[in-house]
Amino acid sequence: MGCCYSSENDTQEQRNERKPLIPHPDPVSKPPNGTDWITTSVPSARTDEQALLTSILTKTAQNIIDVSAADSVMMEQHEYMDKARQYSTKLAVLSNNLPQRKALALPSLTSQPHQVLASDLVPYSDVQQISKIAAYAYSAISQIKVDAKEELVVQFAIP
Amino acid sequence: MTASLTAGLDRIQDQIGYLVISEEGVLASAGELENDEVTAGVMMQMVRTASRFRLSGAAEPPFKRMSVMLEDFVYTVTVSGQKVFVVKRQNNQQEPISV
Numbered sequence: 130m131g132c133c134y135s136s137e138n139d140t141q142e143q144r145n146e147r148k149p150l151i152p153h154p155d156p157v158s159k160p161p162n163g164t165d166w167i168t169t170s171v172p173s174a175r176t177d178e179q180a181l182l183t184s185i186l187t188k189t190a191q192n193i194i195d196v197s198a199a200d201s202v203m204m205e206q207h208e209y210m211d212k213a214r215q216y217s218t219k220l221a222v223l224s225n226n227l228p229q230r231k232a233l234a235l236p237s238l239t240s241q242p243h244q245v246l247a248s249d250l251v252p253y254s255d256v257q258q259i260s261k262i263a264a265y266a267y268s269a270i271s272q273i274k275v276d277a278k279e280e281l282v283v284q285f286a287i288p
Numbered sequence: 289m290t291a292s293l294t295a296g297l298d299r300i301q302d303q304i305g306y307l308v309i310s311e312e313g314v315l316a317s318a319g320e321l322e323n324d325e326v327t328a329g330v331m332m333q334m335v336r337t338a339s340r341f342r343l344s345g346a347a348e349p350p351f352k353r354m355s356v357m358l359e360d361f362v363y364t365v366t367v368s369g370q371k372v373f374v375v376k377r378q379n380n381q382q383e384p385i386s387v
Contacts, residue, residue: 235311235367236339239352242368243296246375250362251355253381 293371294318300375304361307331307374321376327363331356331374335365 204212239245294316297306305319309328317323334356339349356363362379365372 235336235370235372236349237369238339238349238367240368242366242371242373243300245353245366246297246364246373247300248353250364250377250379250381251357256357 297373297375300377302378302380303375304378305376307372309372309374310370315371319376321374328374331363331365332372335367335372339367 293308294306297303297308298318300306303319305321305324306317307314307321307324307328308316309332314323314325314328317328321327335354338351338354341349341351343350352366354365356365357379360379362377364375364377367373
């Protein structure tokens, strides 16, 4: 070591001494910044995990729509106006065909509001009867309960 | 227009106030219900809910008038031509006194 040609007749042990500790990094394996993906031929030493990762990356790259990179559509002014008019007439036609929103409209109960409102009030006897019926109903509902007859969880009988 | 709406209302016997309400708000008010927007809002909600009831198979609400009966007075409510009419009336009916 030190003088010319001294490594030619090295023994295996001496060659191991010269072997670099950190292998030279592969400059192609890391993809450059940008949207280009270079498919490298992976050495057989790489695991299936790496192949899976690469396939996910390529699929994503295919599905991504890069809005900033798209060419802006150059349309002339009259074309643009024509399209706008076309779209708004189409919208108008479609919205006319939509069912009208009637949910908020109050249905008319009578055509004679004054007469209906001036009629006799609900008789007191009716009010009493309804109150009694409502009280019975309330009492009945409050008595609804679970009547437990048997155990829900049982042991298997093993003879 | 308001005059024709309210003309009949103030002639209702033992009425002590009324409201005429539309979707936009109170169109007319008088008596104990004058400017009473709170009661108007409550009555609107009540009648809107009640008018959604249907007896089985029927297409229309099953009532012409809704009465909110309190101890001394009654609110009678109906709907006609997209307007809600509320009349507050005395409730003179007492429990019959057995002697």
